[in-house]
Amino acid sequence: MIKVAFFTNDLKTIDAHFGSSEQFMVYDVDTNGSTLLGVVLTGEERTEGRVALLQEEGIDMLYCIEIGPAAAAKVVNSKIFPMKYKTAVSIEEELEKLSTMLGSNPPPFIQKIIEKRG
Secondary structure, three states: OEEEEEEOOOOOEEOOEOOOOOEEEEEEEEOOEEEEEEEEEOOOOOHHHHHHHHHHHOOOEEEEOEOOHHHHHHHHHOOOEEEEOOOOEEHHHHHHHHHHHHHOOOOHHHHHHHHHHO
């Protein structure tokens, strides 16, 4: 199982920038599907505060529409893998893809997350 954060404005799509989103949704994802754990409000937090929120939630991966290079470096240094999209993507579709990937042959970066989780 891995824990994933989706930066979203509408709670349906990955459509928010890491640095300006007001919230992110947290899911547990495994080979059987996903479970919504909650929505975390980011408030006025800047990069360090957002990274701290992700760490408090135990996030392994985050999905967003954009993330700046300095913020991405801070996220990666915190052992969280960022996924960036150029256009809005359905959260439900990404959850299905991720669950299927976990049950087949996950890429090395996801294998490392799974091994870390034990």
